[in-house]
Amino acid sequence: MKRAGFSTRWLPILLLVPQLAIIAIFFYWPAVHAVQSSFYLQDPFGFGSTYVGVDNYADLANSGEYLKIARFTLIFTVLVTFFSLGLALLLAVKADNVIRGARSYRTLLMWVYAVAPPVAGFIGLIMFNQSWGPLTELARSVGWDFKLGVNFNDTATAMVLVSVWKQVPVNFIFFLSGLQSIPKAVREAALIDNRSATGRFWDVTFPLLAPTGFFLLIINITYALFDTFGIIDTLVKGEPGNNPMTLVYKVYVDGFRGNDLGGSSAQSVVLMVLVLALTVFQFRLIERRIHYT
Amino acid sequence: MTDMTQPVTPRKTRIRWSALADHAVLILGSLFMLIPLLVVLQTTTTTDIDTIKHGPQLVLGDQFGENLNKAMFKASGFSGENTGTSMLMNSMILGLGFALGKIVIGMMAAYALVYFRLRFATLAFWLIFTTLLLPLEVRILPSYEIAQKMGLLNTYTGLIVPLIASATATFFFRQYFRSVPEELVEAARIDGAGPIKFFVDILVPLSQTMIAAMFIIMFVFGWNQYLWPTMITTEESMYTLVRGIKQITQDLEGTNIPEYGRANMLALIAILPPVAVVIFFQSWFVKGLTESDK
Structure with missing residues (x-):
């Protein structure tokens, strides 16, 4: 609050009402509802529900399928985060170096930000088309018989590749703006101290980029967990079958298709706890960042 | 004179080499982002039969208007x-x-x-x-x-x-x-x-x-x-x-x-x-x- 604010009583309340009403109806109500129905077993035909305590959670913990999906989600998240951060950092450092064409490179490297995940998935389907997809042919030329949607590992590879393609631009934009905010004096001092570009990168640039990197780490984990839904749904053409899927996709499949509301709600709650933990972690990092910079 | 210019010349070329490497990486990165879009673009300009028979080609076809209409x-x-x-x-x-x-x-x-x-x-x-x-x-x-x-x-x-x-x-x-x-x-x-x-x-x-x-x-x-x-x-x-x-x-x-x-x-x-x-x-x-x- 500003010290010199206004003291009208009714206006701020009136201004806050739309926001509060929308989040009450479409945020708090559904969130509470999810927690509540995770303790119930819903009749698939909607005739009623029985209180079952923590049975839904116990079922999850004992479900081999769920644990398998959790493990895949973990591997998927690590791979997507690692490759999209690494590639973006490399490109940002190079884009920060060059003088000629810097603007064109920036545009060429960031436009994919605006592509919707399912459309990215669709492009993946085209690139990996079984009979003529350019990437399928590339794989075939090195003796890899790539079968999207049939072979588990091939489908997973495509998911990771498309997800990385879609996420590099965001990381690139943040890394580049982080690099450009390093003061000129620091760069020049580093140039005098250390003649090798690689040495300068690891000793000066990388530590200065660390706050941006930590922030992006959380952003990327959240992306891999949630925003890749559209990519996965289009790459498996809406038919999960034996294809790899992530935890969020499982919530959707069980709840919306399988009508297992209790189980799906329990999964939602597990994800909520996961996101909350990540956010608390992130807030603590940001707090630290404010302290030291 | 020659003594003074000589140490400069190799350094200059080295800098140019590293700039060249920077551009190479950036061009590869740009292609990685761009090629999928170009493939999609190419298939919007050909007939479906052509795409099924030959896959995406390097040249654009003349069916853009027809496909847009559809x-x-x-x-x-x-x-x-x-x-x-x-x-x-x-x-x-x-x-x-x-x-x-x-x-x-x-x-x-x-x-x-x-x-x-x-x-x-x-x-x-x-x-x-x-x-x-x-x-x-x-x-x-x-x-x-x-x-x-x-x-x-x-x-x-x-x-x-x-x-x-x-x-x-x-x-x-x-x-x-x-x-x-x-x-x-x-x-x-x-x-x-x-x-x-x-x-x-x-x-x-x-x-x-x-x-x-x-x-x-x-x-x-x-x-x-x-x-x-x-x-x-x-x-x-x-x-x-x-x-x-x-x-x-x-x-x-x-x-x-x-x-x-x-x-x-x-x-x-x-x-x-x-x-x-x-x-x-x-x-x-x-x-x-x-x-x-x-």
């Missing part, structure tokens, strides 16, 4: 209502409605939080900013049930309003308002401006760049929504381009000749508006994006 006016569903034109319109309504709603509601709430002495300010603050913690995806089913109970299925309200239920814009504008010098509101009060006049005549014009940046980010975010539109719209006349993409891919699996030209054209139409906005307003967009995390 994409915009031919429907693939049961009702015949999900033409490209109708999906494009729905996407526009979703993108613009979402951005507008989010900004108006966010600015109002942020103004109330920053510029007023409010008894429940802290409570309101926490209620609003907790929403930043949980993405829609984790509460998707209960949200759907509630929207269904309220009769919001297949309506624009149901499509847009639940998506606004997170406080990203509010948070952003709160941060920005707090950075506006305090003297401004003091001066306005001395001149006798009330809270509404101050907001409309001073704060909003002052925030123009921020509003533009937010608008771009929110438009792209709204346009690209997939899961929520997939659940809330079941009538084909309500499909957005991004929501329609699943049906488009399923059509490619059908028994008839897959319509690659039409499908790729629709994907291209789904990509172009948000990409154009991001490219044309690049500096605002980057500013908005990188400052929203502070």
Whole structure:
């Protein structure tokens, strides 16, 4: 609050009402509802529900399928985060170096930000088309018989590749703006101290980029967990079958298709706890960042 | 003379070599981003038979107009209502409605939080900013049930309003308002401006760049929504381009000749508006994006 604010009583309340009403109806109500129905077993035909305590959670913990999906989600998240951060950092450092064409490179490297995940998935389907997809042919030329949607590992590879393609631009934009905010004096001092570009990168640039990197780490984990839904749904053409899927996709499949509301709600709650933990972690990092910079 | 120039020459070439390597990496990166789009673009210019027979080629065909015509006016569903034109319109309504709603509601709430002495300010603050913690995806089913109970299925309200239920814009504008010098509101009060006049005549014009940046980010975010539109719209006349993409891919699996030209054209139409906005307003967009995390 500003010290010199206004003291009208009714206006701020009136201004806050739309926001509060929308989040009450479409945020708090559904969130509470999810927690509540995770303790119930819903009749698939909607005739009623029985209180079952923590049975839904116990079922999850004992479900081999769920644990398998959790493990895949973990591997998927690590791979997507690692490759999209690494590639973006490399490109940002190079884009920060060059003088000629810097603007064109920036545009060429960031436009994919605006592509919707399912459309990215669709492009993946085209690139990996079984009979003529350019990437399928590339794989075939090195003796890899790539079968999207049939072979588990091939489908997973495509998911990771498309997800990385879609996420590099965001990381690139943040890394580049982080690099450009390093003061000129620091760069020049580093140039005098250390003649090798690689040495300068690891000793000066990388530590200065660390706050941006930590922030992006959380952003990327959240992306891999949630925003890749559209990519996965289009790459498996809406038919999960034996294809790899992530935890969020499982919530959707069980709840919306399988009508297992209790189980799906329990999964939602597990994800909520996961996101909350990540956010608390992130807030603590940001707090630290404010302290030291 | 020669002694002095000699140590300079090899150093100069070395620098040129490293610049060359930088460009090489950047060109490879750009190609990695661009080639998939070029493949899609190429298949929008050939007949479906050509695509099936030969795959994407290096030269453009002459079927662009024909494919565009099919994409915009031919429907693939049961009702015949999900033409490209109708999906494009729905996407526009979703993108613009979402951005507008989010900004108006966010600015109002942020103004109330920053510029007023409010008894429940802290409570309101926490209620609003907790929403930043949980993405829609984790509460998707209960949200759907509630929207269904309220009769919001297949309506624009149901499509847009639940998506606004997170406080990203509010948070952003709160941060920005707090950075506006305090003297401004003091001066306005001395001149006798009330809270509404101050907001409309001073704060909003002052925030123009921020509003533009937010608008771009929110438009792209709204346009690209997939899961929520997939659940809330079941009538084909309500499909957005991004929501329609699943049906488009399923059509490619059908028994008839897959319509690659039409499908790729629709994907291209789904990509172009948000990409154009991001490219044309690049500096605002980057500013908005990188400052929203502070």
